[in-house]
Amino acid sequence: MGLRGRKPKSSPPAVQAQGLDGLQLRLRELAVQCRAVVAQIIPLENAGVIVPEGTDAPGRKRAAAVDLLNGAAAPFLAKQPELNSGETLKALRAEVETIDAAIVIGARLAEHLVIKEAGERIEAGKPSLTAAMRQVALSVICLEKCLQARDDVVTKIRPGLVVISTDGWPLMGRVSNTASQAYRFLETAAREKWITNAEFVEAFKEARSRVDKGQSYV
Numbered sequence: 001m002g003l004r005g006r007k008p009k010s011s012p013p014a015v016q017a018q019g020l021d022g023l024q025l026r027l028r029e030l031a032v033q034c035r036a037v038v039a040q041i042i043p044l045e046n047a048g049v050i051v052p053e054g055t056d057a058p059g060r061k062r063a064a065a066v067d068l069l070n071g072a073a074a075p076f077l078a079k080q081p082e083l084n085s086g087e088t089l090k091a092l093r094a095e096v097e098t099i100d101a102a103i104v105i106g107a108r109l110a111e112h113l114v115i116k117e118a119g120e121r122i123e124a125g126k127p128s129l130t131a132a133m134r135q136v137a138l139s140v141i142c143l144e145k146c147l148q149a150r151d152d153v154v155t156k157i158r159p160g161l162v163v164i165s166t167d168g169w170p171l172m173g174r175v176s177n178t179a180s181q182a183y184r185f186l187e188t189a190a191r192e193k194w195i196t197n198a199e200f201v202e203a204f205k206e207a208r209s210r211v212d213k214g215q216s217y218v
Contacts (some may be wrong), residue, residue: 020113027106034099037092044089051090130194137189140182141203144175148207151216174217176207 154164173180183204190200210216 020110020117023106023110023113027103027110030099030103030106034096034103037095037099041089041092041096044085044092047085049085049089051093052086130192133189133192133194137186137195140172140185140189141175141195141199143171144182144203144207147171147174148210148216151210155215174207174211175203176211176216 172182172185175182175186177183186195186200186203189195190197207216
């Protein structure tokens, strides 16, 4: 069949979207469908086909009306006459416009659903995350206490000029130093309520008191 009388290829059946995954699948299908329609448009335009005047593509209203009948009337309806090349081009362009509009609407909705579902996952996982981060914060406090115990040992044995293994190793820094990673992490932990503010203040005051007494390093 030449350019004249060519019918637009029928669109694939719509997929019933099931949440975000279904919507994203349908968007991918629409992108493929759009490229297929454009591939039909190009040879018509290259052939110089003239699009008939009018505000609507021929047969679109009739096709939409038949679709609303959900196939009940299809066996009794006469076959729709073939479109000439100009009518075909007009119908294809209208189909591309419709697909493009659907993709824009779907993409915006998908973006909203991505944010919404991410928020739901974060909210659902918040108790577990809080529990895990609490253990991390308590481990930092425990590390400070271990370093304090090491300070006591080093002070007691007074090594003088002899270097002790790992001497001066800062690790995360000391809780007594407000510029250290350890202090800033515990400050964040208290703000995020992974530990109580009282636990944070107690850890800092104890560490700072030892420094003031010369019992620990900053």
